[in-house]
Amino acid sequence: MTARGPGSEPIPNHDVLNQAAGGRLLSGIERIERLEEDRLAVMADKKEVFAELKGEGFDVKTIRKLLALRKKDKAKLQEENAILQTYAIALGCEDLI
Amino acid sequence: MTARGPGSEPIPNHDVLNQAAGGRLLSGIERIERLEEDRLAVMADKKEVFAELKGEGFDVKTIRKLLALRKKDKAKLQEENAILQTYAIALGCEDLI
Amino acid sequence: MTARGPGSEPIPNHDVLNQAAGGRLLSGIERIERLEEDRLAVMADKKEVFAELKGEGFDVKTIRKLLALRKKDKAKLQEENAILQTYAIALGCEDLI
Amino acid sequence: MTARGPGSEPIPNHDVLNQAAGGRLLSGIERIERLEEDRLAVMADKKEVFAELKGEGFDVKTIRKLLALRKKDKAKLQEENAILQTYAIALGCEDLI
DNA sequence: GCAGATGTTTTGCCGC
DNA sequence: GCGGCAAAACATCTGC
DSSP states (O other): OOOOOTTSOSSOOSSOOOHHHHHHHHHHHHHHHHHHHHHHHHHHHHHHHHHHHHHTTOOHHHHHHHHHHHHSOHHHHHHHHHHHHHHHHHHTOGGGO | OOOOOTTOOSSOOSSOOOHHHHHHHHHHHHHHHHHHHHHHHHHHHHHHHHHHHHHTTOOHHHHHHHHHHHHSOHHHHHHHHHHHHHHHHHHTOGGGO | OOOOOTTOOSSOOSSOOOHHHHHHHHHHHHHHHHHHHHHHHHHHHHHHHHHHHHHTTOOHHHHHHHHHHHHHHHHHHHHHHHHHHHHHHHHTOGGGO | OOOOOTTOOSSOOSSOOOHHHHHHHHHHHHHHHHHHHHHHHHHHHHHHHHHHHHHTTOOHHHHHHHHHHHHHHHHHHHHHHHHHHHHHHHHTOGGGO
């Protein structure tokens, strides 16, 4: 396909991208890659904090559990515990909870 | 492969494997691959049981929790809960547990 | 817990499980636990094969790489066959495969 | 910190956390939670860019493939550079890089 | 609305 | 014992 000229559709088709669309795509991809870098940096920071805490003698696995608990909505938490207890009772192992 | 002749070491070296060693290696690899197939089959069975239970209205996530509880040594379980409670109290969110 | 009487829902609810549901749950959980034992047994066998090979002087890490390669090749073949089948179905000659 | 008396360990134990340790734990957890918020914000931004591109007619799945390819290429380049650096250090001319 | 796919997080394992 | 690595669980998203 060659130049699309005026009046051609602005929507990218499946054959080839006009120059504007190509530039737009590249721009988007690069933005996403920058954001991905940011995300990795934040994750590295998190990891560092975990490593510090571990170095001070804290148990990382337990900290993860606490974070999950704090994140979760309290109502949902209660609901989940209720189901767990129901099942445990039905199995006769409610002493595990 | 240059013939190694009598007196050559029976232990595989890093250059080339004699025919016997090569056959032995292939045999071991194929045995492992068969065992891996078995493992996948068992996992498929497990998945099916989970799917059945889900289809009958049970909550799969809760069932997984129960399985973990039943598997874990009771002493270890208590230890973990103790640590979790210790941390939660230190954070002032012991109501989450 | 006994029967819940006529009109009670057959679907497990969040309060309490009737006897049938409890038994069903227990049965499912025990089936899963048996399958898990099978899986562990298979993994133990695999481990044993690895140990044997290691004892014969092979490098386990390299063997793992080989296994990964063979698996990837097989996956690629299967994918190609899947594509072939897709085309065959699209052409209405899937009986040729 | 409430004094625990002479001989008490400075390392957090499993019974109770002293005030300093508790504060340290809380501080760490809150830092992690802030970082997690950052991470979610970045992911929301990424999602928005994807949504924009999709709104302009691009195929998101294809874009993801492109991103994966570019990432792989970059990883390969980095690996090559790492090898180069290894050799350079081995040759004692790492200052040339 | 959910089955299926993908990606992320967590867990368990192996070698050091 | 721990740090990296593979497997599994989990959450998320998409297409039917």
